[in-house]
Amino acid sequence: MPNDLNSTRPQLRVAVAGLGAIGTKVVEALDRGIDGMVLVAVAVRNPAKHRTFIEGLTSKPALLPIEGLADVADMVIECAPSSLLRAIVAPFVRAGKTAMVLSAGALMENEDLIALAKAHGGQIVVPTGALIGLDAVTAAAEGQIHSVRMVTRKPVRGLAGAPYIVANNIDIESITEPLKIFDGTAREAAKGFPANLNVAVALSLAGIGADRTTLQIWADPALTRNVHRVEVAADSASFSMTIENIPSENPKTGRITALSAIAWLRKQRAALRVGT
Incomplete structure (x- = not known):
């Protein structure tokens, strides 16, 4: 009987930066369970505001400052104000890790992050979001x-x-x-x-x-x-x-934006992947 690859591969440790309309939905999906993924940390500007939400999760992630996320996670999902994009993404790609960017517009002001990712073996992911095709x-x-x-x-x-x-x-x-x-x-x-x-x-x-x-x-x-x-x-x-x-x-923000991020996460360890 062939081995189940997902059972032998370590889980990807995921951090989420921001708990607005998108971040909240992504965290809830990770908490319900996505194959091969485990939510380990969340960063927010006002921890007290979100503490009740975090306490209501089945698996409670650590509440950390942005600069602490790359130390505990393999990838980060950026769901924060665009002004914070660099602070969130740079530590991950510099460490050869993955950063999913929802504030894609901010990449126009931080295009050097792409070169940084390439130099260190990291990856920046821009999900389909609120668009199609x-x-x-x-x-x-x-x-x-x-x-x-x-x-x-x-x-x-x-x-x-x-x-x-x-x-x-x-x-x-x-x-x-x-x-x-x-x-x-x-x-x-x-x-x-x-x-x-x-x-x-x-x-x-x-x-x-x-x-x-x-x-x-x-x-x-x-x-x-x-x-x-x-x-x-x-x-x-x-x-x-x-x-x-x-x-x-x-x-x-459209509702489908968060769903697009969640769909990408599900693809990473799926037995069948549809789409380019």
Whole structure:
């Protein structure tokens, strides 16, 4: 009888940084059980705020500062504000470990982390998140992609407080009909909307880069969901795709984002893996 590889391989020790709408769901899934994974630590800015939640878990992870996670875990899942990305990711990839990044937009300001991971045998993982079709884009990029265009439509409140909105004095609350508020590249969008457009950066990383991936952002007061449409022209295929994301407790984040991270974790030790 063949050996069960999962029974002989050590479990991957997982840490989660941040317990917002995404981090909470990921921690709950790990606590319920994912083959080959064990949750060992969580980092949050306000431990007292989350202590009741942690105490309610079946297997209680350690509550540690960010700088202590790499000492106890094999991989970290970054679910924190984008300003903390570097502090979370760098220690793991420098140690040859894995960091899953949900704040993909922040990679545009920290691209040297990719070189750091390569130099030390680490890995940065950007899950599909609130988008679809990244497998197709990744495959098309093995040939030649001519263009990638994305149009995002968001409820007004989901854009409130974005640096681009503030810098351009856009009165979000006064919008009464669909309004195009941005037209540019994925790199420019990552700077102007760091909490909103991680999907655009993930798309650019899968395809032709942040400077050639173009993006429009529309504020639509009639919407209750984030809507993303992507159009790709390549030498292997031309395709388009649309997704409407139901918001989580945080209106800037779709529910499917956390589920995407959980699905990636399940793939790591699965007997059958579907998708690129």
